[in-house]
Amino acid sequence: MSEVSLLLRSTRVITPEGTRPATIAVADGRITAVLPYGAGAPYGADTPYRDRATPVEDVGDDVVLPGLVDTHVHVNDPGRTAWEGFWTATRAAAAGGVTTLLDMPLNSLPPTTTVAHLGVKRDVARAKAHVDVGFWGGAVPDNVKDLRPLHDAGVFGFKCFLSPSGVEEFPELDQERLGRALTEIAGFGGLLIAHAEDPRELAAAPVRGGPAYADFLASRPRAAENAAVTHLIAEAKRLDARVHVLHLSSSDVLPRIAAARSEGVRITVESCPHFLTLTAEEVPDGATEFKCCPPIREAANQDALWRGLADGVIDCVVSDHSPCTSDLKTPDFATAWGGISSLQLGLPAVWTEARRRGHTLEEVARWMSAAPAALAGLSGKGAVEAGRDADFTVLAPERTFTVDPAGLHHRNRVTAYAGRTLYGVVTSTWLRGTRIFHDGVLAEPSGRLLERNH
Secondary structure, rough: OOOOOOEEEEEEEEEOOOEEEEEEEEEEEEEEEEEEEOOOOOOOOOOOHOOOOOOEEEOOOOEOOOOEEEEEEEEOOOOOOOOOOOHHHHHHHOOOOEEEEEEEEOOOOOOOOOOHHHHHHHHHHHHOOOOOEEEEOOOOOOHHHHHHHHHHOOOOOHHHHOOOOOOOOOOOOOOOHHHHHHHHHHHHHOOOEEOOOHHHHHHHHOOOOOOOOHHHHHHHOOHHHHHHHHHHHHHHHHHHEEEEOOOOHHHHHHHHHHHHHOOOOOOEEEEEEHHHHHHHHHHOOOHHHHHOOOOOOHHHHHHHHHHHHOOOOEEEOOOEEEEOHHHHOOOOOOOOOOOOOOOOEEEEEEEHHHHHHOOOOHHHHHHHHHHHHHHHOOOOOOOOOOOOOOOOOOOEEEEEOOOHHOOOOOOOOOOOOOOEEEEEEEEEEEEEEEEEEEEEEEEOOOOOOOOOOO
């Protein structure tokens, strides 16, 4: 038995069996045991008593959650580092209780569409990561031949767009090319993750420039999501492929997803903090910090998304952190960059709305840690139990704070949450048994680069 290096103690530890007072024993960066509160370190009979002093960190009544896993982050590094970067994004992650993130393959230059491009990403990230970082590959029209090599190189799956992505170096897949890519990915047991909006429905929608949010919302109708998800379901069923719907905002399609699962279709779904906490009715005209694609929809739609979460049709909640420079957030919804920065604020935002609706922190931990870890196959992440990585988020759930953009760690401090009062203060974050964030102070980078099934 390796020598225990840390005992982390709380009156409220969220474990797979529920929340209870506990002491977590850590050795070599992993959880060795979850013990009764007040217990000492477990030692072998051959360990002399004088060598048994172990550091104890008692966080009192703060809640210990498994470190959050965010599988949808646009780091934009290299190539668009004025928008974000591994140094700033992973600092924001650590401050928000996120201990593992997966980087999306686009908005960086080059995009992660070949093994060589993956190598560039890894080289850039290696010395800058405050948390553990993995990578998605990209599926674009001309890289079917690159998908298996990327899979073998350790990417966690393949991101595609079914409508234009907004950047010319990452084109969308039409229906024929989607079928080709999905056939290849299914052949080696991979995962396709899709931005699901149908381009024909988008082309048929009214498009008017200007500051009115209602005009922008009309330009990204639910019908676009509904049609794209319906086609994904059909292709997944036809090919017995595994697919994942990114950033679902239309609740209309939830019954179709539930029915497909009942028929054995392998489809999973995520939503995002902004869809669960912000509503179209409250977006001021010209406030393009609220712009994202698909868009923030009406309150009634949000209620249905929460029902989908409660029923288990929506599997997980991840940020879709997609920042840009402030000048790209022009007051015109038609031309402003679409993306919401929430990596540091996702947990308190979701917890604030979850507690209002009667949900528990155990549910939040499942949506934001266990389920994303399962989606990516990160067997060492996502739970406080023996054998997992000693990744923890320590939260004061009854404390509140008001969001001040100056206190955010991502590079461009534009946020749709500015001025909001949220429940849940992250007091510390731990990565493999080492505290990487505490009361506003970040440690030096100690994150690792992750590969699928490693």
